[in-house]
Amino acid sequence: MKQSGPDxxxxxxxxPLASDGTLAGLRPDDLNHQERRALLRVxxxxxxxxERSRALALAQAVSDLPPPTTELHPAxxxxxxxxxxxxxxxxxxxxxxxxxxxxxxGVITALLVWPGPTWDxxxxxxxxxxxxxxxxxAVGNGSLLPADAKVELSVAATGSGxxxxxxxxxxxSTRVLLHGAxxxxxxHRVTFEPSTSGHSATYQAWLCPPGAxxxxxxxxxxxxxxxxxx
Amino acid sequence: xSYSLPIPKPFAHHGPHGGPSDExxxxxxxxxxxxxxxxxxxxxxxxxVGYVWRMLRNxxxxxxxxxxxFCRVLEGAWKPGGSFRAFLFTVAxxxxxxxxxxxxxxxxxxxxxxxxxxxxxxxEQSVVADETHRALELALARLPELHRATVLLYYGQELKxxxxxxxxxxxxxxxxxxxxxxxxxxxxxxPDELSEGES
Numbered sequence: 161m162k163q164s165g166p167d168x169x170x171x172x173x174x175x176p177l178a179s180d181g182t183l184a185g186l187r188p189d190d191l192n193h194q195e196r197r198a199l200l201r202v203x204x205x206x207x208x209x210x211e212r213s214r215a216l217a218l219a220q221a222v223s224d225l226p227p228p229t230t231e232l233h234p235a236x237x238x239x240x241x242x243x244x245x246x247x248x249x250x251x252x253x254x255x256x257x258x259x260x261x262x263x264x265x266g267v268i269t270a271l272l273v274w275p276g277p278t279w280d281x282x283x284x285x286x287x288x289x290x291x292x293x294x295x296x297x298a299v300g301n302g303s304l305l306p307a308d309a310k311v312e313l314s315v316a317a318t319g320s321g322x323x324x325x326x327x328x329x330x331x332x333s334t335r336v337l338l339h340g341a342x343x344x345x346x347x348h349r350v351t352f353e354p355s356t357s358g359h360s361a362t363y364q365a366w367l368c369p370p371g372a373x374x375x376x377x378x379x380x381x382x383x384x385x386x387x388x389x390x
Numbered sequence: 391x392s393y394s395l396p397i398p399k400p401f402a403h404h405g406p407h408g409g410p411s412d413e414x415x416x417x418x419x420x421x422x423x424x425x426x427x428x429x430x431x432x433x434x435x436x437x438x439v440g441y442v443w444r445m446l447r448n449x450x451x452x453x454x455x456x457x458x459x460f461c462r463v464l465e466g467a468w469k470p471g472g473s474f475r476a477f478l479f480t481v482a483x484x485x486x487x488x489x490x491x492x493x494x495x496x497x498x499x500x501x502x503x504x505x506x507x508x509x510x511x512x513x514e515q516s517v518v519a520d521e522t523h524r525a526l527e528l529a530l531a532r533l534p535e536l537h538r539a540t541v542l543l544y545y546g547q548e549l550k551x552x553x554x555x556x557x558x559x560x561x562x563x564x565x566x567x568x569x570x571x572x573x574x575x576x577x578x579x580x581p582d583e584l585s586e587g588e589s
Contacts, residue, residue, distance in 0.1 A: 182570040190551040218573060221526050222545035227436035228443045232453055234431040237460040238424075244461070 185215040279369045281381035282319030286365040301385040315365040316347035322368045324375045329361035360388045412474035438482050445486040455485045476553040483557050529579035537572040
């Protein structure tokens with residue numbers, strides 16, 4: 161017997177009506193008003209009554225199945241819970257230790273690898289003027305100068321840092337003409353006479369990071385010019 | 391029209407327990423009253439172990455799942471507002487289904503299953519003495535797992551169809567259909583005296 165009509169409700173829920181076979185196996189408190197009436201009609205019919213009896217017998221038998229014997233006790237649950245809490249605690253500490261170790265390793269690596277704050281040397285300019293027999297003129301790289309010429313080197317930088325000017329000649333002769341002047345003080349001028357004659361000399365201007373007390377190829381910016389002396 | 395339907399014993403839904411409710415016991419435990427958990431545990435231990443055992447057919451696994459289920463309760467997985475027993479069976483059901491799925495994925499399960507199904511090691515023999523029970527256990531074991539779970543929860547645990555639907559994550563209508571299908575299957579699997587009923 162199929163039910164028809166408006167959708168019924170079970171405890172406010174919309175549920176399609178059940179067929180007779182389905183109804184016979186359900187408890188009344190799971191049925192809506194219309195289904196209960198249908199169930200009443202089902203169990204008063206011969207077939208429906210038998211179906212209902214079979215369902216009741218099955219339900220009774222399933223309900224009567226004995227529980228398996230078990231030795232479980234509340235203490236087992238509490239003990240497992242405690243074990244888990246301890247395991248979680250250990251795991252949490254391991255995690256924290258791992259994170260801490262990772263951070264320390266990271267800091268150490270950064271300190272070892274990090275070149276320090278980025279230093280921008282800006283531009284570095286090295287100019288030379290020579291005075292000979294009362295005549296002063298600008299000279300460039302590779303200029304030939306008389307032996308009595310006085311040279312003025314002028315070095316200026318747009319960035320900050322320490323300025324050095326070094327004269328190099330011969331195999332490994334070096335003379336420092338300017339040592340650690342502050343680039344932000346403006347252009348620095350150095351006037352000198354050559355340390356040698358009849359040879360070439362190279363004049364190197366170095367702009368090194370603030371605080372540097374000497375020049376180095378890796379850390380400093382460099383400009384140079386070569387002058388030849390008669 | 392006034393009428394009433396007799397509510398047969400297996401269909402009688404338990405009213406409030408004679409004592410504190412499940413929710414009150416759990417709250418008491420959370421407030422530090424540890425013996426309250428003992429009461430809650432005793433109230434559901436056999437039901438949970440029984441349900442899981444009939445799903446998994448393995449005593450050790452049934453106990454492991456029951457332990458896990460109660461652990462999750464104590465770990466605060468249940469939030470007030472829903473039905474406690476529905477939550478409990480939901481956890482037990484899902485863990486059981488997980489285990490069944492895991493079994494199906496492993497070849498090892500096939501060997502174990504064959505061993506468990508052999509007459510000398512049948513779990514029914516150690517648990518069910520009565521022939522009727524034994525027949526019913528075997529018939530239930532042959533049902534598809536979702537139909538078996540529906541029968542065990544609705545008839546065995548006498549949960550409401552709405553609760554069964556919540557536990558299994560399906561609709562009321564599906565619960566009803568599964569029950570109807572399962573009853574037909576069981577009728578074919580069971581001896582006449584049980585499938586025909588007594589009244």
